[in-house]
Amino acid sequence: MTDQHHHDGVDSTESAPSGAPRLSRRALFGGGIAAAAAGAGALAGIGGSLAAQAAAAPPADEAIDLSDSHPFYATAAKQPQGGIQTSPQRYCVLMTFDMSTTLTTQLQVLLARWSAAIAQLQAGKTVGSVDPKAGVGDDTGEALDLGPASLTVTVGLGPGIFDQRFGLASKKPAHLAQIPTLPSDNLQAATTGGDLCLQACADDPQVAYHAIRDLARMARGTATVRWTVLGFGRASAGKDQTTPRNLMGFKDGTRNIETEAEFEKFVWLGDDAGWMAGGTYQVVRKIEINIEIWDADFVGDQQSVFGRTKVEGAPLSGGTEHTTPDFHAKASNGDTKIDARSHIALAAHENNGGVKIHRRPYNYTDGLNQYGQLDAGLLFTAFMNDPEHFTRIQTKLGASDRLNEYISHIGSAVFAVPPAPKEGQYIGQGLFS
Ligand SMILES: C=CC1=C(C)c2cc3[nH]c(cc4nc(cc5[nH]c(cc1n2)c(C)c5CCC(=O)O)C(CCC(=O)O)=C4C)c(C)c3C=C
Numbered sequence: 001m002t003d004q005h006h007h008d009g010v011d012s013t014e015s016a017p018s019g020a021p022r023l024s025r026r027a028l029f030g031g032g033i034a035a036a037a038a039g040a041g042a043l044a045g046i047g048g049s050l051a052a053q054a055a056a057a058p059p060a061d062e063a064i065d066l067s068d069s070h071p072f073y074a075t076a077a078k079q080p081q082g083g084i085q086t087s088p089q090r091y092c093v094l095m096t097f098d099m100s101t102t103l104t105t106q107l108q109v110l111l112a113r114w115s116a117a118i119a120q121l122q123a124g125k126t127v128g129s130v131d132p133k134a135g136v137g138d139d140t141g142e143a144l145d146l147g148p149a150s151l152t153v154t155v156g157l158g159p160g161i162f163d164q165r166f167g168l169a170s171k172k173p174a175h176l177a178q179i180p181t182l183p184s185d186n187l188q189a190a191t192t193g194g195d196l197c198l199q200a201c202a203d204d205p206q207v208a209y210h211a212i213r214d215l216a217r218m219a220r221g222t223a224t225v226r227w228t229v230l231g232f233g234r235a236s237a238g239k240d241q242t243t244p245r246n247l248m249g250f251k252d253g254t255r256n257i258e259t260e261a262e263f264e265k266f267v268w269l270g271d272d273a274g275w276m277a278g279g280t281y282q283v284v285r286k287i288e289i290n291i292e293i294w295d296a297d298f299v300g301d302q303q304s305v306f307g308r309t310k311v312e313g314a315p316l317s318g319g320t321e322h323t324t325p326d327f328h329a330k331a332s333n334g335d336t337k338i339d340a341r342s343h344i345a346l347a348a349h350e351n352n353g354g355v356k357i358h359r360r361p362y363n364y365t366d367g368l369n370q371y372g373q374l375d376a377g378l379l380f381t382a383f384m385n386d387p388e389h390f391t392r393i394q395t396k397l398g399a400s401d402r403l404n405e406y407i408s409h410i411g412s413a414v415f416a417v418p419p420a421p422k423e424g425q426y427i428g429q430g431l432f433s
């Protein structure tokens, strides 16, 4: 953020395109009624409307069909679970759990029961009956009339599953380890860690919530809830999706892993991973965004923080949204057109030894914080074949990213995500054989 945003009221040195005096945000939104009235009057004089940027019609790929469903069971060995390469649905509920038992068989039974239940839920069915004669319902019922809504539930196993408690240390996935404390971390115990993770994504928020609620009920006596986040508005794009925007107003997901070849190279685990072949690792970060402070910054400065334009999403080195950024291109003053401390310059694979991760984040809001400010941010989730790739990128971002002035990493967790089971089997079954 620069000190540019300290201007007051009408800025007499700049003109709107029509030649009328240009009004700063403070005059319109923060400078009192008189200034705002003067602003409104001036704008009325130049066209009578505050709507400078036309709202585009939603892209065709935004049309959703709530009767769509994703199969849960694999039809071949080493097939990944849903919710990773799956085109991001509109909503996501993520919940992590701590094991409350040391009985390995109970872990096994929970994974088996979850698998059978997720297969039902993804098909748009209930988990067991909702029957007045049967007493307490197996299913909680709130998704009875809603359809599958493209639900996927992705199950992850945290490092704790492989500690001394369950006798599974010899089966520990090679790269599964707690993420070390990284620069700028502000992690809170209440939003960090977990032995198990469920990520439910769907095009209807109630379908995603219902899945997590039913599955959490099934865990009672075996695992307790550790933390949860409700995500909305996907902040990444799948193969045929238009790039969406995050809460900072920027297109997010432009340069994400997309092709099969990239998934093979950077996401899926190969045969050498044994029972995890076809699986991957998931890193989750809960990242708070100081939205009010961000909103007070000049758009030009916001652009240089990310290294991209706000409306088009083009790299500041030129071109359009999908033009490859040129991190060496210089402006006439000799500075690189993309700031070396911008988010994309620090995160790009060109500047991180070639590593890429598959990002699949969602926006979240927790209402208001204790100061009455918007409590919101990014539920950052990413999939990769080695969590060290995340650590490598975040070590640089945490140390130098200009975005750090506006964000704070308050939660963190890492999970091994086994491949999808074949029908009749369950997630993580290879662990117990
Ligand atoms: C450690 C990994 C990353 C974290 C944490 C992260 C947080 C974060 N990102 C945005 C918004 C954007 N990120 C963009 C690009 C981008 N981000 C990462 C990694 C992390 N981001 C990567 C690898 C990249 C791609 C860089 C490149 O190759 O150019 C963008 C630009 C558009 C895009 O390509 O997706 C935006 C916007 C926020 C708001 C955020 C935390 C709150």
Ligand SMILES: [Fe+2]
Pocket: 343, 347
């Ligand atoms: Fe990013």
